[in-house]
Amino acid sequence: MLPPRHWAALVMTAMAATVSLTAQAASPLDLSAAVVMAPGVKGPEAAAVDMLVDEVRKRTGVAWSQVAVAPDAPARIVITHAIGRPEGYRLTTRLQGQRTVLTIEGNDSRGVLFGIGHLLRTLSMTPGHIVLDQPLNLSTSPDQPVRGHQIGYRYKNNTYDAWTLPQFEQQIRDLAVFGANAVQLIAPASDDEPSSPLFPAPALETTLGIARLLDKYGLDCDLFYPEMRQDYADPATVAAELAAFEDLVRRFPHLHAVYVPGGDPGHTPPDLLFPLLERQARILRRYHPGAQLWVSGQGFDQAHYEAFYRLLARRPAWLTGVFFGPQSRDPLPRQRARIPRAYPIQFYPDIGHTLHAQFPVPHWDPAFALLEGREPINPRPRDETLIFRHFASLTAGFVTYSEGVNDDVNKVLWTRLGWNAATPPEETLRDYARYFLGGAEGEQLAALIPALERNWTGPIKDNSGIAATLQAFQGLKERPGLKDNWRFESLLYRAIYDAYAQARAGAEARREAQALDALAQVSARDSRDAMAAATAALAQPDDGETGRLRDQLFDLAGRLYAHVGLQLSVTLYGASGVERGANLDRVDTGLNDRVWLIRRFADIAQLPDETARQARLAEIVTWRQPVPGSLYDDLGDPAHEPHLVRGKAYSQDPELYDSAIDGIADRTPDDGWRRSWITYAETLYERPIHLRYRHLDPKRHYTLRVTYAGEDYALPMRLMANGGIEIHAALPRPANPATLDFDIPQRATRGGRLDLEWTRPPGLGGGGRGHQVAEAWLIPRP
Secondary structure, three states, X not given: OOOHHHHHHHHHHHHHHEEEOHHHOOOOEEOOOOEEEOOOOOOHHHHHHHHHHHHHHHHHOOOOEEEOOOOOOOEEEEEEEOOOOOOOEEEEEEEEOOEEEXXXXXXXXXXXXHHHHHHHHHOEEEOOEEEEOOOOOEEEOOOOOOEEEEEOOOOOOOOHHHOOHHHHHHHHHHHHHOOOOEEEEEXXXXXXXXXXXXXXXXXXXXXXXXXXXXXXXXXXXXXXXOOOOOOOOOHHHHHHHHHHHHHHHOOOXXXXXXXXXXXXXXXXOHHHHHHHHHHHHHHHHHHOOOOEEEEOOOOOOHHHHHHHHHHHHOOOOOOOEEEEOOOOOOOHHHHHHHOOOOOOEEEOOEOOOOOOXXXXXXXXXXXXXXXXXXXXXXXXXXXXHHHHHHHHHHOOOEEEEOOOOOOHHHHHHHHHHHHOOOOOHHHHHHHHHHHHHOOOHHHHHHHHHHHHHHHOOOOHHHOOHHHHHHHHHHOOOOOXXXXXXXXXXXXXXXXXXXXXXXXXXXXXXXXXXXXXHHHHOHHHOOHHHXXXXXXXXXXXXOOHHHHHHHHHHHHHHHHHHHHHOOOOOHHHHOOOOOOOOOHHHHOOOOOOOHHHHHHHHHHHHOOOOHHHHHHHHHHHHOOOOOOOOOEEEEOOOOOOOOOEOOEOOOOOOOOOOOEOEEEEOOOOHHHOOOHHHHEEEEOOOOOOEEEEEOOOOOOOOEEEEEEEOOOOOOOOEEEEEOOOEEEEEEEOOOOOXXXXXXXXXXXXXXXXXXXXXXXXXXXXXXXXXXXXXXXXEEEEOO
């Protein structure tokens, strides 16, 4: 090694010949004629260099040459090594005479890959031109050690089961460009069908092919392995499980980690699960020395969590750590407090779903929920950034739960936040738009992605931004750089669907209002005439513009299936179910009570007496106000639940453990349910559903009328007033829906105040749901 004074002399000589470009940030650098110098690269580093050259060529048509010695070229990209934190890199841009030299120094092979990714997402690339808008002079390394995403090659997801290995390789590249270092594959045997009609190749063959691709790029290959057999107390079942596990893991070229959920799916109590995992750990490390094993407490009830903590307190050496995912009754802070610090906790966040999920969209308008559903195209830059930062101090990395490409933007947001939690979402979106959407449109699209999230904020009828967002997207769709770009098509599909939902919701509300107006005139006309007028009002068609938006959705759905395999319809594109992203099949869903009303009219028309018919129609008109002074909540509709106590703000409780949730049943108004029965308020685990009334008349008696409705699964609920007066004991729901009346003792309202709380049986596990109230009336008696 040279003495320090010799190093100093060499540095001074180099500085005399090389001028840093930091001070010339305003001058873009043309790299169109650059060459790539990467002497001695091999293995994953060679794959990274090939990725650089290939991705530039795809976007520009320019084929950068790879050379071994410095040529007489106007720009050089030099790829070399440095010393520093794992996966980190340094980028420097300098002038040597009239030549630009951009150096990527990776601290290791992944540092080379991620440094190349940084350059790729920073370049402005258009056909024939490659420009670096400003010099790169930085050194960086990741905050979190694991930045991964789940890819499930299975029937249930909305995209991946239609993909070939070249498509998976492109996805791996796209994730790596933004700094992802792991992909978690789902074992072929899970809570799913063994095959998909869309599979281009068998599940195991493709899963192992993806594993080989991850080896190619030097990224972690992880396996999500649920224990799906029925009874692990049976030695024969355990033996069969161990044999199947060994047969699977031995086939992988490399496994970095195996993740076993306690549930979701699976159902194994900790006292049986831990001995099984210990034996699986030995098998795993026989074939993959040093492989990690992680476990979660998903689905456990309170007793099983106590057993889980007790077993962890013994500090089994075969266990690497715990991961925290959906359907965990103990929140992450509680788990971190109870789990020995020797075990890190990884996050397994659901970034793909909007309702019935770990992170529901807060206060979501029911029109969006009914039409766009649980798994729509869902960029959520504000919410995902909030969620990440809320939990980051408790976790040692993450692997996101995803079912396809509907959450593509969210994957990139999580990846960048895992590298640096302070990264503003606006910066990530600029890189996303520049790299994936390209050209001059990138900046504009980066600003439009948050507009899609804002489309879902507040009541749909009042959101003037929806039309403006669609107009901006429509203005870009003919740009050559966006033609056949599935990412742009998916964003455009969302913008159109939001506008379509707004148009439909407004029209459906007007039709129902006209129908109720006709019924309200029944005292001045024959009841049958009133029902005919109401039926005619409900039958009015959508206008031409709404029809054109609908046609555009069908056109884009076909393009998205052709371009990326996104399955927006069960019947047209082979989606596994409507809830799995196939919201094209919900496009004509009713958004008012038309079907329920028509069925009621049919029943009422059979009554022989005009007075009786008019009385029944009056009940429909006065549904929300059966008597003057009634207090009504359409629970689950954020705009019509004034007495619901919401709990903590979303920023403090993004999983809604301590907050009321606006939910929606797996029904539509086309099934003959009133819309007010489909929406419901729910809470998780032991948190009560709480309605609060103030300024009541202390001299009046009140009746509580309540509709219990929601999902087909339900738990008995107990209703208490003011914390100590039982209105009804634990009551199984007698039907779905069921509307019941209960007397409120006058002593409960003597002070002019009333608090009602519904609770479910304590200590249960699973997803914490099944605790739902759809409507509530507090009705003063005469």
